[in-house]
Amino acid sequence: MILGWKTRYLSILKELKYSEKKDKESTIILDSILKKTKNIEKVEKLIQGNTVFVIGSGPSLSFAIPELKKFKKSIKIAADSSLKPLIDNGIIPDIIVTDLDGDENAIKKISKKKSIFVVHAHGDNIEKLQMVKKIKNCIGTTQTEPFNKIQNFGGFTDGDRGVFLASYFDAKKIILFGMDFGTRIGKFSNTKKSDRKIKLKKLKIAKDLLIWLSSITKSELFTTSMPIKGFKKIPYKDLDIIIT
Numbered sequence: 208m209i210l211g212w213k214t215r216y217l218s219i220l221k222e223l224k225y226s227e228k229k230d231k232e233s234t235i236i237l238d239s240i241l242k243k244t245k246n247i248e249k250v251e252k253l254i255q256g257n258t259v260f261v262i263g264s265g266p267s268l269s270f271a272i273p274e275l276k277k278f279k280k281s282i283k284i285a286a287d288s289s290l291k292p293l294i295d296n297g298i299i300p301d302i303i304v305t306d307l308d309g310d311e312n313a314i315k316k317i318s319k320k321k322s323i324f325v326v327h328a329h330g331d332n333i334e335k336l337q338m339v340k341k342i343k344n345c346i347g348t349t350q351t352e353p354f355n356k357i358q359n360f361g362g363f364t365d366g367d368r369g370v371f372l373a374s375y376f377d378a379k380k381i382i383l384f385g386m387d388f389g390t391r392i393g394k395f396s397n398t399k400k401s402d403r404k405i406k407l408k409k410l411k412i413a414k415d416l417l418i419w420l421s422s423i424t425k426s427e428l429f430t431t432s433m434p435i436k437g438f439k440k441i442p443y444k445d446l447d448i449i450i451t
């Protein structure tokens with residue numbers, strides 16, 4: 208677990224009134240469903256020393272998609288609900304970070320392909336975890352203590368967990384797409400009207416975690432989305448220069 212994570216996790220539990228006990232229960236269930244695999248080593252190989260794109264569902268995702276199509280070979284980590292618009296546009300991510308509340312059909316469509324799913328267990332997705340049985344390549348994560356097959360790379364929402372994952376495995380550069388945070392929820396995000404308030408709180412937590420990560424990571428950080436402290440803002444036209 209990354210140094211300092213526990214303190215941040217405890218303050219998230221307090222703010223959102225989540226139960227550590229339920230998070231732990233969920234984690235134990237995910238561990239019991241997962242098979243022993245070499246998927247962690249595969250994820251490490253995809254990320255280490257490479258430029259990695261992390262794609263979220265913020266408003267700028269619509270503008271990012273035509274740009275992403277130009278970079279077929281770059282390693283792409285999709286956060287949950289960004290998966291559907293990506294595959295609808297012929298972009299197959301290498302890694303999908305999800306707590307399984309994105310589009311279930313999109314997940315089914317690529318669940319038998321070589322993309323690796325990084326599935327997060329928490330107290331509010333216990334029933335969803337059964338979907339893992341149908342996914343070919345999977346690793347499991349938690350926000351509490353890691354154990355057995357379950358990892359904790361740090362991070363909270365699917366998007367920021369993607370960035371923590373890329374940093375954990377020493378990506379050379381990490382470039383954000385559709386990771387705008389702020390007060391506008393992207394149209395591809397699977398957020399019900401009644402969940403808007405909590406979603407905005409989660410986005411604020413995610414942004415603060417990324418600002419913290421920027422002060423400790425060895426990876427070089429960039430964003431094509433809304434500016435964020437610690438990340439160098441780059442226009443799409445400069446992507447070619449950054450990647451090479």
Ligand SMILES: Nc1ncnc2c1ncn2[C@@H]1O[C@H](COP(=O)(O)OP(=O)(O)OP(=O)(O)O)[C@@H](O)[C@H]1O
Pocket residue numbers: 262263264265266286287288289306308309364365366367385386387388389390391392393395396397398409410413
């Ligand atoms: N303005 C934004 N609107 C929606 N998503 C955003 C925004 N900015 C960044 N993101 C990132 O996009 C990711 C994917 O969006 P999605 O709606 O699937 O979130 P999620 O983390 O699954 O949320 P939930 O808490 O409901 O599981 C989020 O995890 C978040 O990190």
Ligand SMILES: Nc1nc2c(c(=O)[nH]1)N=C(CO)CN2
Pocket residue numbers: 225226230306329330331350363364365409
């Ligand atoms: N207990 C609990 N933990 C979470 C939740 C959630 O709804 N409940 N949502 C997350 C992703 O946004 C991450 N972690």
Ligand SMILES: [Mg+2]
Pocket residue numbers: 287288305306307308309365
């Ligand atoms: Mg999700």
